[in-house]
């Protein structure tokens with residue numbers, strides 16, 4: 432039986448914890464939930480949900496196994512029509528319901544309460560989940576967007592989700608084992624593309640969006656750059672599994688090769704990431720961002736949201752965020768960076784984010800984390816200068832991702848708004864630097880332990896360059912974050928502590 436993972440507001444309310452500056456490397460280790468065992472050392476990856484739409488594989492990686500279902504059956508045409516008319520600017524160029532502030536009223540009047548209890552087709556369930564989460568987020572956040580367009584504040588969202596959205600959304604969420612709220616993989620980003628030419632690869636120029644809030648090119652670019660990055664994650668997943676097998680078999684040449692393949696996969700992915708600047712401009716980000724905010728740790732929903740016909744208790748859920756992407760957590764877990772994250776409330780938020788993704792991704796990441804700890808990936812790498820160099824190069828790709836990403840955050844968000852929390856509910860000035868700082872610490876420590884005289888000559892220059900860069904970046908980041916935090920005050924660093932055991936939180940049984 433599958434039970435939904437609902438994050439309800441705990442009776443005690445939220446405690447607020449402050450973390451300032453860039454976290455240092457002390458104290459460590461507590462963050463890892465991995466418990467190494469002999470069995471875990473040799474255990475191959477067995478997919479526990481092979482029939483799920485999101486099933487990790489060597490070809491599709493973290494994308495769905497089949498392209499998303501773009502067109503709903505005719506019986507859902509009212510919802511389809513509402514979603515088409517909803518965009519800030521419609522396909523014909525005229526203002527849509529969200530632009531005029533008429534979306535909520537149209538949903539109240541037109542949307543039937545679909546009975547989804549008998550729907551069992553996986554593809555249809557995924558498409559219904561995507562579309563219902565778009566309706567739900569637009570409904571809840573429409574007032575915030577109107578307010579933001581007036582005075583750059585968000586005010587309050589709608590605090591109740593009416594039953595014609597809440598009941599079917601909850602039904603479909605239960606069936607696919609997810610929360611009843613918009614998610615990065617299952618709705619906004621990775622289940623929201625169609626190929627222009629189905630015979631050609633999932634590359635940016637061959638992609639169209641299925642749903643959007645704004646109808647603007649910037650939202651199109653924002654979503655589809657994510658998709659075209661994740662298109663390259665199959666090679667990354669395969670190389671990661673080979674690295675684990677190589678350590679278990681004590682096969683150093685195979686390990687070194689797998690690490691190089693991990694590096695080249697991330698290089699490709701990071702290369703596509705760089706295209707974000709041109710495909711989705713920083714100036715356009717605020718025009719659609721409001722609609723991907725969550726209901727947890729956001730001032731627009733101080734008491735959570737009541738789902739009519741579902742529960743009398745309010746729900747709080749994190750918003751859509753790339754933090755729910757699986758490529759960086761895969762590297763964090765494989766290279767045992769997760770275990771080196773500082774023990775603090777920010778790292779707890781990282782753990783919480785990792786529960787907002789398809790259950791198959793969760794299982795895969797957990798497997799990699801446990802097995803990497805069991806076989807000792809980091810220790811194996813550090814035993815040999817060349818392996819340590821390849822390991823360092825792999826961690827350097829995680830750094831490159833997070834460093835570019837922090838630059839995105841500065842240019843797309845920090846320079847544009849003073850709102851202190853990101854769409855996923857993390858504090859804007861402390862959360863990302865927490866992880867970037869930890870990666871730089873891991874690199875500096877690794878670099879310091881490498882014996883240059885034992886390195887192959889062609890690796891010496893690479894190791895030296897990586898070491899110099901990570902040292903300099905840690906210094907710059909620490910200064911930059913301290914300055915920003917002093918200017919903005921503590922709100923941008925505050926963490927709403929993660930509810931450890933929300934009332935209705937349950938594992939899949």
Ligand code: HEM
Pocket residue numbers: 656657660704707716751752753754755756759760781833836839840843844852853854855856857858862863866867
């Ligand atoms: C305009 C571009 C982007 C902006 C402004 C942006 C912004 C953010 C912000 C503010 C967070 C903090 C978490 C939260 O939402 O509360 C975050 C997290 C994250 N985002 Fe993005 N993002 C962008 C593009 C991307 C892309 C293309 C990816 C690729 C998959 C991505 C992956 C991630 C990841 C992995 C995290 C977690 C970071 C960590 O573990 O340290 N983001 N993003």
